[in-house]
Amino acid sequence: MAKTLIELTINGEQAEALVESRTLLIHFLREQMNLTGAHIGCDTGHCGACTVEIDGMSVKSCMTFAVQAAGAQITTIEGIAGADGTLSAVQEGFRMMHGLQCGYCTPGMILRAHRLLLENPAPTESEIRYGIAGNLCRCTGYVNIVKAIQYAAAKINGTPFQEAAE
Amino acid sequence: MIPGRFDYHRPASIAEAVALLASLGDEARPLAGGHSLIPLMKTRLATPEHLVDLGAIASLKGIQVDGDDIVIAAMTTQAELIGSALLAERIPLLKETALVIADPQIRYKGTLGGNVANGDPGNDMPAVMQCLDAAYEVVDEAGPRRIPARAFYFGAYDTALQAGGIVTAVRIKVPPHGHGYAYEKLKRKIGDYATAAAAVVLTVADGRCATASIGLTNVSETPLWAEEAARILVGSTLDTATLDRAVAAAESITNPASDMRGPAEYRTKMAGVMLRRAIERAKSRATA
Ligand SMILES: Cc1cc2nc3c(=O)[nH]c(=O)nc-3n(C[C@H](O)[C@H](O)[C@H](O)COP(=O)(O)OP(=O)(O)OC[C@H]3O[C@@H](n4cnc5c(N)ncnc54)[C@H](O)[C@@H]3O)c2cc1C
Ligand code: FES
Ligand code: FES
Numbered sequence: 001m002a003k004t005l006i007e008l009t010i011n012g013e014q015a016e017a018l019v020e021s022r023t024l025l026i027h028f029l030r031e032q033m034n035l036t037g038a039h040i041g042c043d044t045g046h047c048g049a050c051t052v053e054i055d056g057m058s059v060k061s062c063m064t065f066a067v068q069a070a071g072a073q074i075t076t077i078e079g080i081a082g083a084d085g086t087l088s089a090v091q092e093g094f095r096m097m098h099g100l101q102c103g104y105c106t107p108g109m110i111l112r113a114h115r116l117l118l119e120n121p122a123p124t125e126s127e128i129r130y131g132i133a134g135n136l137c138r139c140t141g142y143v144n145i146v147k148a149i150q151y152a153a154a155k156i157n158g159t160p161f162q163e164a165a166e
Numbered sequence: 167m168i169p170g171r172f173d174y175h176r177p178a179s180i181a182e183a184v185a186l187l188a189s190l191g192d193e194a195r196p197l198a199g200g201h202s203l204i205p206l207m208k209t210r211l212a213t214p215e216h217l218v219d220l221g222a223i224a225s226l227k228g229i230q231v232d233g234d235d236i237v238i239a240a241m242t243t244q245a246e247l248i249g250s251a252l253l254a255e256r257i258p259l260l261k262e263t264a265l266v267i268a269d270p271q272i273r274y275k276g277t278l279g280g281n282v283a284n285g286d287p288g289n290d291m292p293a294v295m296q297c298l299d300a301a302y303e304v305v306d307e308a309g310p311r312r313i314p315a316r317a318f319y320f321g322a323y324d325t326a327l328q329a330g331g332i333v334t335a336v337r338i339k340v341p342p343h344g345h346g347y348a349y350e351k352l353k354r355k356i357g358d359y360a361t362a363a364a365a366v367v368l369t370v371a372d373g374r375c376a377t378a379s380i381g382l383t384n385v386s387e388t389p390l391w392a393e394e395a396a397r398i399l400v401g402s403t404l405d406t407a408t409l410d411r412a413v414a415a416a417e418s419i420t421n422p423a424s425d426m427r428g429p430a431e432y433r434t435k436m437a438g439v440m441l442r443r444a445i446e447r448a449k450s451r452a453t454a
Pocket of ligand 1 (some may be wrong): 044045197199200201204205266267268269270278280283290331332358402
């Protein structure tokens with residue numbers, strides 16, 4: 001069965017690759033593009049560790065074929081910080097609020113939080129929790145992840161954030 | 167888990183997709199969001215040799231008013247249903263339902279067409295479509311036709327859709343202004359299919375229920391349109407005794423599997439509990 005040539009934009013750069021039609025986007029990103037930031041947790045669409053951004057949507061890349069992403073604009077965790085290495089507001093929030101322990105869920109959490117804040121720049125705590133309901137974390141208990149996203153929202157909106165990291 | 171090999175096709179029009187499916191035969195399947203099909207392919211419960219991706223067909227996108235109906239094209243995603251101001255105003259039941267399907271990521275990709283065509287009794291939209299008396303617009307080699315949601319489901323993964331057919335849109339008659347509605351779903355966690363769920367649409371006039379329709383999710387091999395239960399409600403003040411009888415009528419038509427969501431008896435009772443809550447909420451929302 002023939003491979004398909006796909007062209008797409010990944011983290012702002014044009015890419016072109018031959019992919020087998022059955023190759024999942026997560027495997028394409030990790031193994032063909034060497035972008036190993038997005039993780040495989042459950043492989044069943046539940047955990048969100050594989051979340052990337054495709055054309056303005058947070059998508060579970062273990063549930064998408066690479067061929068479906070032909071022509072798309074993709075952002076992975078590798079493309080979230082500024083070109084000079086400055087952390088994004090969400091990344092800074094995770095750092096300042098200790099929003100991670102083992103870090104396995106973190107790339108997916110950050111990609112999801114990034115889109116959530118673009119769509120809803122001033123979410124309530126409940127909106128944050130429902131907004132990241134497709135991302136599982138086995139370590140933190142979510143409290144500091146919610147704080148990290150609140151920190152990022154405050155930073156983006158230029159409003160004060162006082163909560164101290166625990 | 168790696169799906170089996172297949173050939174990938176990306177037609178640009180409905181006609182092209184139907185022709186492709188017809189020429190490729192039984193081993194070809196449409197691909198929409200992939201969020202039901204890819205899990206089946208990973209476990210090799212599905213091993214199609216060809217996938218016909220509907221994602222590049224512009225006419226399968228969008229929500230339109232057509233006279234008294236709203237027509238939702240098949241590739242409209244669950245996130246787009248949630249974001250539609252038109253639907254929020256005219257058929258708010260759809261937003262309420264879409265919000266309890268899966269999680270945000272799945273809802274960006276999962277489509278209405280895929281949800282209703284899939285035939286998994288766990289899918290939430292089919293019972294809602296039966297409740298709303300929606301019709302599916304289907305195109306196959308023989309041409310276009312409409313199939314009522316209430317006549318579409320024969321068994322698990324067994325529907326009125328012939329091999330090679332695609333659902334192009336879902337057509338819903340807009341319920342009357344001031345109708346009450348609710349979708350109540352019991353699930354173990356976010357991202358879980360229903361242990362049991364109930365959809366209700368009703369109208370109230372002069373303190374009495376004037377019309378009612380009920381759909382039940384995941385308590386049989388197919389979604390259930392609970393015709394008798396709804397008939398019991400009509401003409402009543404939606405008092406407790408009437409609700410008891412309607413709930414009993416609905417429970418009596420369920421036939422759930424005993425599985426990790428609970429034993430059959432429990433799921434039947436939960437269908438009743440969900441229905442009672444849905445009727446009460448629909449009643450509270452109806453403006454007589
Ligand atoms: C973790 C997880 C949780 C989920 N939870 C829920 C839930 O709670 N409730 C729920 O309802 N769903 C749930 N889903 C399923 C999700 O909503 C699916 O997206 C949806 O059921 C199918 O839509 P799709 O666009 O992804 O279809 P696909 O997976 O692409 O297709 C599903 C089937 O329908 C066929 N098909 C698709 N589109 C058409 C069409 N237009 N015409 C003819 N045939 C077509 C395909 O050939 C395939 O057989 C969940 C999925 C995941 C991964
Ligand atoms: S690895 Fe994709 S959702 Fe878990
Ligand atoms: S930090 Fe370990 S899984 Fe979230």
